[in-house]
Amino acid sequence: MIIYGSRVYGKKDLIAYFGTCEKCGVYGPQRSYSGRRWGHVYWLPLIPMGGKLQIFHECKSCKQAHSLPFSDVESTRARFKGATDRALAALLAGRNTVDVDGQPADCVNEIGGALDILLAFGERNYIKLLVAALRQQPNCEYAHRVCEGLWAEFEGDLEFAEEHFRSALRISNRSTLPAASLVRLYMHGKKYDAAEAVLEKVLAVSEDAGLLGLQARVRTLSGDTEGAVISYEAFFRALPEAAFNKGIYKDYRKLCGKTRREPLPPESFGPQVPY
């Protein structure tokens, strides 16, 4: 038997950190690096396949990763850094929102959504400076707690991360980021009751559909099948596009089967629009 396939060779600029894998959901070591994909025969790289790549968030557990043509790294880095700089400037000026494409966006969400990419692209010092800048501003405590929590998560210190996300939640409910982050940590630790408690509290005051999806996931993992079905249906009512996502709908249908009830068809939640 001849063994052939393809893999990335000539790995450079290796960066190691921790994160939750978007593919398998496992929190654990991740890494980013640049390299080139080669076709191999018996692991001998023989056939170059395409240009140089930036691989990021490669999960140790399932080995899956995201990739970007290396030529796009600088523009992507500049875009995320620019968005983060603008959100930070707004926070330091006492504002909670920043203009993004003509719409107000929550500064903390803007920053929180960019940090993992910036980390993967080697901006560790930039993130450290950003967290330090927020730490020094008493009126930015909420943003500081969220960013410090994310930083601790990247560093693998989950106890510290939990402490910061909890503090952020005590200060405000204005962004769902600390709640979603806490739930992620509790799911990792199989603390489903704690995850459920956080979700119930936040869902009482928030209309974030994503949290309902997260609740369905928590309930599925904890074995609360009936509860998970209810959460999925609430999730689909809040975000009808999600019911047309094959993977999500399949999970819902499976749970319905277990509870011996007929799954509601995707169209019953609303019209199909691109998800």
Ligand SMILES: [Zn+2]
């Ligand atoms: Zn994975």
